[in-house]
Amino acid sequence: MSATGVRADARIVARADGRGGTALPVLDGDGPLALRRTRATGTEARVMVVGAMSGPLGGDRFSLTASVAEGARLHVGSAAATIALPGQTKGEARYDVRLDVADGAELRWLPEQLISARGSDLYVTTRAELAAGARLVLREEQVLGRAGEEPGRLTSRLTVRIAGRAVLDQELACGPGAPGGWDGPAVLAGHRAVGQLVVVRPEFAAQRPEPRVLGECAALIPLAGPAVLVSAVAADALRLRRLLDESLARLDGRT
Known part of the structure; x- marks a missing residue:
């Protein structure tokens, strides 16, 4: 820890093990970003991100990188929600996530919610770089404030x-000091939970799901590539998760 806050980095590398499964030759986290391997499911390796400290706080700098090589399958979740908090150090905190998925590889990135507590200031980036034949399920959820x-x-x-071509690049700013209108009818419309679900599958290049409204507060949008985006808002984290889970089940053909 320094006068400007905590700096922490974590890295995951997943590779096919040659026996039909997935190995994790690199599983390295420090400070508040502890990584734990959990029980595998079939050919898929599973990793849990465990928050070992409070944060991110003001001035903190966190980064997490996951690389999935050809033939590997990786599922990454988190043990609990991440809570952005104010700290003794003034200034913005940052949390940067970089995901790299090779041809014939699959990543399911399904962390718990990010909660923006009163007085905090956090800039979070998630950048996914996929090869043309990669597969991805990415869920991102933000909750604005704890209860009340x-x-x-x-x-x-x-x-x-995907294959060096941007299919999605979006930014949302909320809370004190954000550009006007973030809480208006064109953006959150008074809701306090917002989320995205990105699904990338090579087969979508030939037949993508049609755009459609999913209830009152969510929509499925085909992207300019073998990918779709589900964007949703809800009154709370539980309802948001239900919307995104139901959307993924539809895309998987389970409903």
Whole structure:
């Protein structure tokens, strides 16, 4: 820890083990970003991100990188929600996530919610770089404030590139000091939970799902590539998760 906050880095590398499964030759985290391997499911390796400290706080700098090589399958979740908090150090905190998925590889990136507590200031980026034959399920959820609490400042940027081509690049800023209108009818419309689900599958290049409204607060949008985006808002984290889970089940053909 320094006068400017905590700096922490974590790295995951997944590779096919040659026996039909997935090995994790690199599983390295420090400080508040502890990584734990959990029981595998079939050919898929599973990793849990465990918050070993509070944060991110003001001035902190976190980064997490996951690389999935050809033939590997990786599922990454988190043990609990991440809570952005104010700290003794003034200034913005940053949390940067980089995901790299090779041809014939699959990544399911399904962390718990990010909660923006009152007085916090966090800029979070998630950048996914995929080869043409890669597969991805990425869920991102933000909750503005804890129960009965006003939110902090939260800026979130999500970028997805397939074979070097950007198919999604969006940024949302909420809370005190964010551009006007973030809580208006064109953006959150008074809701306090917002989320995205990105699904990338090579077969979508030939037949993508049609755009459609999913209830009152969610929509499925085909992207300019073998990918779709589900964007949703809800009154709370539980309802948001239900919307995104139902959307993924439809895409998987389970409903």
